[in-house]
Amino acid sequence: MTFFRYTLIIFVCIFLTACSNLAFNERYKDTKWSSIVVTPVTNSFGTEITNILEHNLTTTENMIIYSPKYVVDNFGNEEVIFDTKKMKIIAKDLGADGILVTESSSSETKAYASDMGVGSSRAVVFYRLIDARTGLTVATSNKEEVSIFSDSRKLVENAAISALEDIKTALQKLSN
Secondary structure, eight states: OHHHHHHHHHHHHHHTOOOEEEEEOGGGTTOOOOEEEEOOOOSTTHHHHHHHHHHHHTTOTTOEEEOHHHHHHHHOOTTOOOOHHHHHHHHHHHTOSEEEEEEEEEEEEEEEETTEEEEEEEEEEEEEEEETTTOOEEEEEEEEEEESSSOHHHHHHHHHHHHHHHHHHHHHHHHO
8 A cells, every 4th residue: 555655646746747938039029019819719628718818818918908709709700710820810900919829738548556547637738929910939838737636627727827927928028
């Protein structure tokens, strides 16, 4: 039993660690943006991520944020795919300086040790802030969460919030 306990503790320690980082293109450090448009998220966690984006970005100082809901309501229909090409057109129509693109993925696995099944969940959220005029990447943030205690949905939410803090830092650099 002691061996199992130590193995479980090591497993938990390894899988509860996560990395987050902001990669900011320093060529944009003197650029001043006044607005960005946020690409709608259309995968299985789209509703959760959209709610997080709207809740956390609507209070961004010195920056107008066109939310995913705004984009869908004003530019969407059943056939519209919000790829980068379409988002550049929307950004131009709105006079937005940047576009925030979100990608996410998740997985759940089951591992069996003796008679006790132990599973783990993993989620990754990646944000890319791009220049609406050129399409070049200005900043990125990536967050991975792994746990044996939480499900994928909760991990995606945690990763989305954590990585968004990096993007808010990038937006502050661009709006000052």
